[in-house]
Structures are given as structure tokens and as C-alpha cells.
Amino acid sequence: MPLLPGAGRGRGLLARLGARGSAGRADAYDVAVVGAGIVGLAAARALLLRRPGLRLAVLEKEAGVARHQTGHNSGVIHSGLYYAPGSLRARLCVRGAALLYAYCERRGVPVRRCGKLVVAAARAELPRLRALYERGLRNGVPGLRLLAPADIRAREPHCRGLQALWCPGTGSVDYGRVAAALAEDLARAGAAVLTGFELRGLRLAPELPGAPLLLLPARGPALRARCAVACAGLQADRVARLSGGSAQPAIVPFRGDYLRLRPERAHLVRGHIYPVPDPALPFLGAHLTPRVDGSVWLGPSAVLAWKREGYGRLDFSARDAWQALRHSGVLRLARAHLAAGLGELHRALWLPAAVRQLRRLVPELAVADVARGPSGVRAQALAPSGHLLDDFVFEGGAGPLGARVLHVRNAPSPAATAALAIGEVIADEAQRRFGL
Numbered sequence: 001m002p003l004l005p006g007a008g009r010g011r012g013l014l015a016r017l018g019a020r021g022s023a024g025r026a027d028a029y030d031v032a033v034v035g036a037g038i039v040g041l042a043a044a045r046a047l048l049l050r051r052p053g054l055r056l057a058v059l060e061k062e063a064g065v066a067r068h069q070t071g072h073n074s075g076v077i078h079s080g081l082y083y084a085p086g087s088l089r090a091r092l093c094v095r096g097a098a099l100l101y102a103y104c105e106r107r108g109v110p111v112r113r114c115g116k117l118v119v120a121a122a123r124a125e126l127p128r129l130r131a132l133y134e135r136g137l138r139n140g141v142p143g144l145r146l147l148a149p150a151d152i153r154a155r156e157p158h159c160r161g162l163q164a165l166w167c168p169g170t171g172s173v174d175y176g177r178v179a180a181a182l183a184e185d186l187a188r189a190g191a192a193v194l195t196g197f198e199l200r201g202l203r204l205a206p207e208l209p210g211a212p213l214l215l216l217p218a219r220g221p222a223l224r225a226r227c228a229v230a231c232a233g234l235q236a237d238r239v240a241r242l243s244g245g246s247a248q249p250a251i252v253p254f255r256g257d258y259l260r261l262r263p264e265r266a267h268l269v270r271g272h273i274y275p276v277p278d279p280a281l282p283f284l285g286a287h288l289t290p291r292v293d294g295s296v297w298l299g300p301s302a303v304l305a306w307k308r309e310g311y312g313r314l315d316f317s318a319r320d321a322w323q324a325l326r327h328s329g330v331l332r333l334a335r336a337h338l339a340a341g342l343g344e345l346h347r348a349l350w351l352p353a354a355v356r357q358l359r360r361l362v363p364e365l366a367v368a369d370v371a372r373g374p375s376g377v378r379a380q381a382l383a384p385s386g387h388l389l390d391d392f393v394f395e396g397g398a399g400p401l402g403a404r405v406l407h408v409r410n411a412p413s414p415a416a417t418a419a420l421a422i423g424e425v426i427a428d429e430a431q432r433r434f435g436l
């Protein structure tokens, strides 16, 4: 079913997904979107929904879409529980989840709407659970309920807790499949999805009226556009520098390693099971996550990564490690969370410690039930003060070059859930700035 107005009437600009499609290039585009993660693809879709005739190209350095955060995450459709009321994250997560469920249904992308329990395992966590409940209500998260221990057991027979928050809207999806569906829609609507295009430079060529922005790839000819929207995830700060943007906030990569529950023990978990998050810490805490394919992942950990796009345990990039270590905010962040950081590192390295933590929620879990699983790397914007930027950040550049580029500088979790709503905000902003 065509999803975008004009779908099926494509102008033949499509580059085959998975292959560099220079044959499909127009001379000049109205908009170039940099990055074929879920945010870039959703932004491109939102722009085309508003302006079906727009000449639009998505430029991706990898050989396919969703090769980084979008394809290496927990696959949770978040409900919007955690985020400060009034923040973009709160608003766009609630709207984005609703849009995502509807999109997946229309496009036949499988989802599993299994709900989630946030479980207080100790008395000290009860006031924080209550505060989370109230925050969820303020954010407009539907269907929230506080459960007593007997109700917890009724929902999750293997989970134990003093009280839990039931959140029926949480689900699971494979974001790689959502991204593939978005890319197909774009192609059908006549956009070009050009893979193998690594943006290395941006220049203005005023002698080329109409589309004076030159996007210079690592190899091959430049591409011309009127304006660009950069959704470069783990490379967001470096891409922002290309248009004269500030070095801050810099991206600091945080590794997340998962464990997998052995299939014969998958019955231990029915829906998502999360601990009560510590508001002093930036991430949600290790959780038990049923995937849409029926497997169960545990984790992820949260430790500084030595490589931004490295998914092997020993992956190391001298450039990435050096940039992280000389960032003044990293030292401040490490000092502020020293004990928690060392605990995370211990659990990331020592499997029994990771299982012990999860056993607070599911006491039957044993070390023999789990095996090491895949990894992801989070792009997290960090201020020099050591403060992790909570909210989504969109920023234009300075000067005539910067004025033609809009950068997404921070799109941490739940940006996959929120992507379709983030796309709308980016489209609003791009239309306002660039007069599209």
C-alpha cells in the first residue's frame, strides 16, 4: 500500500538499497538528509508527506540503512514514562509511540505489545516508583497502574517485587525493519537513498543558484542541494563541525552489552521487566526485554566505549578514545558517578555479577540461563560540565553555510520510539528555516 502521497509515481531517482545508486541522482536536490538511521529516514518521510514534489536524497555512509544505533538497540517501544514533563522527549515519545504502532500495523511490521512492569524490589525504591507513576500520568502515558505483589505475580509469575508500575503501552519491535520499511516508502515516493556516501565536507558555491550547497563525499562527485538536515547519530558532532558548528556538545559513546536468555528459559519473562531507575544515573538500569522474535535479552550495560561504531568486545579506535578522554566532561561525569560506573564495569565484565543484579527482579534466574549477546553503542551528547544532555537537541549553524544545514545533535533513547514524531519536528523546523 502506498504510504506517502505520490508513492508509486516515483521519478526514477531511486538508488537500489544496499548499493550505491549514483545512476539515480538528480542534478540538484531540494534537501539532502545525512544519515539513514531511523531519525534521518523519518525526517525525510515527514518532509515528503508535506511536500510530495520535493527532490530529496538520503545520504548514508554504510552499505545499507540502520547499521548503527537503529540496528543495535533493545527494540523497546517506550511509553514516555521517564522523561521530564514538558520536555521534547516526553512529548515526542508519547506521540511517536502512537504513530509507530499505527505505522507498523499499516506496513505489516511485526510488533509485540506486551506491556512493562517497573518493579520496586526494596522499600527505599517505593517513593521513586510512586514519583515515576505521577510523572507518567503528567506525560499522558495511558493505562498506568500501581500493582501489589499478588498482581505482579499474576502478570509475571517469575517476577518478585514489593510494588510495580504496570505500563500496558510498552512493546517490542525490530527497528531495523521499521527503517527498511521507511526506506522503501521513500524510494517509492521518488526519493534517492544513496548508500556508500560518507559526507566529508560541506561547501557553498554561490555561483550555482538555487542549490548552492555542495555535499562532498569521501569518494566520488559532490552532490548539490538547497539545504541539508544532518541526522548522523554517533557522528553528530563531527558532521556539525563540517558546517562550522560548535564542537560542543560532543558525542560520547556508551557501550551497551546484552546477555541472552537461553530459549528453554524464555518462559521466565512475559513482558518487559525494568528496575526503578535511579534518577541520579543517566540510564534506565539493566532490564529483561522480550524481543519481537521471541528471544529475551537482558541488560544492556552502560560503560564508556572505546570506539563509536565498534560492536566487538575488543574494538578500539585511537581517535574515538582520545576524543572521549580529553573531553573535560568525561572526567567530571566519571567523578560524579564513580561508584556506579565501577559497578557497571564490574557487571559488564563479570557475568555472575550481571545476573545477580537481574535476580533482584527474577530470583529464579541463574548464571547457566544466560549467554553473552550482542552489543550496541549509544550516542550521548555531553556538555563540558559533565552534564549529559537529556533532551533531543536540534541546531542550525552559523554563517551562510551553517544557515543551510539543520543538525540533530542529540537523539538518545527513546529516539527510535519517537522517530516519527521527531521527523515531524524536523520537517517543521526545516520548512521554517529553509522555506521549503
Ligand SMILES: Cc1cc2nc3c(=O)[nH]c(=O)nc-3n(C[C@H](O)[C@H](O)[C@H](O)COP(=O)(O)OP(=O)(O)OC[C@H]3O[C@@H](n4cnc5c(N)ncnc54)[C@H](O)[C@@H]3O)c2cc1C
Binding pocket: 034, 035, 036, 037, 038, 039, 040, 059, 060, 061, 062, 065, 066, 067, 068, 069, 070, 071, 072, 073, 074, 075, 076, 077, 078, 197, 198, 199, 200, 231, 232, 233, 234, 235, 239, 255, 256, 300, 375, 376, 377, 378, 379, 411, 412, 413, 414, 415, 416, 417, 418
Ligand atoms: C544499546 C542501545 C539500546 C537502545 N534501546 C532503545 C530502545 O529500546 N528504544 C528506543 O526508542 N531507543 C533505544 N535506543 C536509542 C535509539 O536506538 C537511538 O536513539 C536511535 O536509533 C537514533 O537514531 P539515529 O537515526 O539518530 O542514529 P543512527 O541509527 O545511529 O543513525 C545515524 C546514521 O548516520 C550515518 N552517518 C553518520 N555519519 C555520516 C556521514 N558523515 N555521512 C553519511 N552518513 C553518516 C550512520 O552511518 C548511521 O546510519 C537505544 C540505543 C542503544 C545504543
